[in-house]
Amino acid sequence: MVSMLNQSAYQNTTRLRQRLSRITLSIRRSQLDMGVVDKPFSVNDYDFYEGGRIYRRKKIILAAPGCTAATCTMCPIPNEAFYGLRLKLTAEDFLQQFNAAFSSDPLDSYQLISVYNSGNWFASKEIPSLARQHIYQAIAGSHCEGLMVESLPQFITPQLMEEARTHLGNKRLIVAIGLQSANDTVRNVCVNTTCTREQFERASHLLWEYGYTARAYLMVKPPFLTEQEAVDDTVASIRYVAELGYEDVSICPTRIAPYTLAAELARRNLFTAPSLWTIVDILTIAHTICNIRVTCLDLDGKDGDTLYPRTCPSCTHTLLTALQAYNVHHDLLTIAALDCSCRDEQRAEMKRQEKRSLPDRVSDFLEQYNAEMSVE
Numbered sequence: 001m002v003s004m005l006n007q008s009a010y011q012n013t014t015r016l017r018q019r020l021s022r023i024t025l026s027i028r029r030s031q032l033d034m035g036v037v038d039k040p041f042s043v044n045d046y047d048f049y050e051g052g053r054i055y056r057r058k059k060i061i062l063a064a065p066g067c068t069a070a071t072c073t074m075c076p077i078p079n080e081a082f083y084g085l086r087l088k089l090t091a092e093d094f095l096q097q098f099n100a101a102f103s104s105d106p107l108d109s110y111q112l113i114s115v116y117n118s119g120n121w122f123a124s125k126e127i128p129s130l131a132r133q134h135i136y137q138a139i140a141g142s143h144c145e146g147l148m149v150e151s152l153p154q155f156i157t158p159q160l161m162e163e164a165r166t167h168l169g170n171k172r173l174i175v176a177i178g179l180q181s182a183n184d185t186v187r188n189v190c191v192n193t194t195c196t197r198e199q200f201e202r203a204s205h206l207l208w209e210y211g212y213t214a215r216a217y218l219m220v221k222p223p224f225l226t227e228q229e230a231v232d233d234t235v236a237s238i239r240y241v242a243e244l245g246y247e248d249v250s251i252c253p254t255r256i257a258p259y260t261l262a263a264e265l266a267r268r269n270l271f272t273a274p275s276l277w278t279i280v281d282i283l284t285i286a287h288t289i290c291n292i293r294v295t296c297l298d299l300d301g302k303d304g305d306t307l308y309p310r311t312c313p314s315c316t317h318t319l320l321t322a323l324q325a326y327n328v329h330h331d332l333l334t335i336a337a338l339d340c341s342c343r344d345e346q347r348a349e350m351k352r353q354e355k356r357s358l359p360d361r362v363s364d365f366l367e368q369y370n371a372e373m374s375v376e
């Protein structure tokens with residue numbers, strides 16, 4: 001009886017995931033200029049804080065075919081790639097882009113380089129191994145201390161760790177892995193990622209065996225969750241990664257970007273980005289479990305197409321600045337002392353209960369979406 005129930009839940013999850021994937025993939029749009037393959041999508045210099053120190057870092061987002069597992073409901077990253085265009089980029093194309101990022105300041109003037117391909121660094125369908133090897137060699141031959149990349153865990157294999165060790169020498173390799181949530185329903189259905197906990201655990205241990213750094217990334221309030229569920233989910237996920245051996249974790253408040261399923265939900269008033277007060281609540285509860293870094297904050301306000309987590313106009317800037325300072329000093333007292341009259345709205349929102357299960361909420365949205373599409 002139990003196994004029949006499990007089987008039926010599994011089939012229901014699989015059906016929901018297939019339907020979510022169809023919609024998510026169908027609404028994606030590439031934001032890259034067609035044919036521009038000789039320079040990166042973007043290059044920015046940011047400080048990176050880790051282990052009590054600041055690294056001078058260059059962050060390069062390559063113009064690339066992008067994520068081959070682009071089913072995540074909230075994620076705009078594949079849209080920053082040649083999504084759906086079937087472009088075949090060569091290792092030389094990627095190297096040209098990498099070199100173009102250092103046209104003004106040489107590689108030697110940075111302590112850390114992040115190279116992102118809007119997807120998975122270790123997926124050879126997304127970036128050829130020759131490009132990876134040349135970029136490793138460039139870092140190995142420089143004064144730079146290391147390289148930071150991101151990847152789903154299923155692409156992180158012993159062979160590719162050997163490749164890194166051979167070409168990167170004794171430089172650091174930091175790999176960001178988007179677990180998103182330790183909760184299977186939240187991760188499999190609400191986020192609809194292909195990342196499993198088993199793969200995450202295996203890849204983390206493999207990276208540690210090679211002396212590399214794994215960084216876990218969690219979403220705060222993925223689609224379909226309420227504000228209170230977001231706090232509970234993120235705190236439980238932080239606890240899970242800490243128990244696995246992580247000392248640092250990055251939490252990413254969900255933004256609502258165009259051409260994502262999250263934007264479709266928001267357009268129907270079925271989803272809002274988390275309040276910045278919710279991030280304060282998470283830090284207050286979980287700051288002793290792990291070193292927490294808050295990422296994806298809208299500090300420069302340049303991305304006008306995306307709805308970022310906010311509070312009211314009079315305190316948003318203060319909170320963003322305080323959260324950024326928290327990333328450096330981990331001083332909870334400054335965060336805990338913050339207040340504003342708008343906090344009552346978030347407290348009221350925290351009390352809002354949603355009686356439907358997460359799969360039922362997803363199912364209801366899919367029915368609504370499909371009904372609207374069949375009318376149009």
Ligand code: SF4
Pocket residue numbers: 067068069070071072075076077078118119152178193194
């Ligand atoms: S979160 Fe990662 S795996 Fe999911 S679509 Fe975005 S880039 Fe791909």
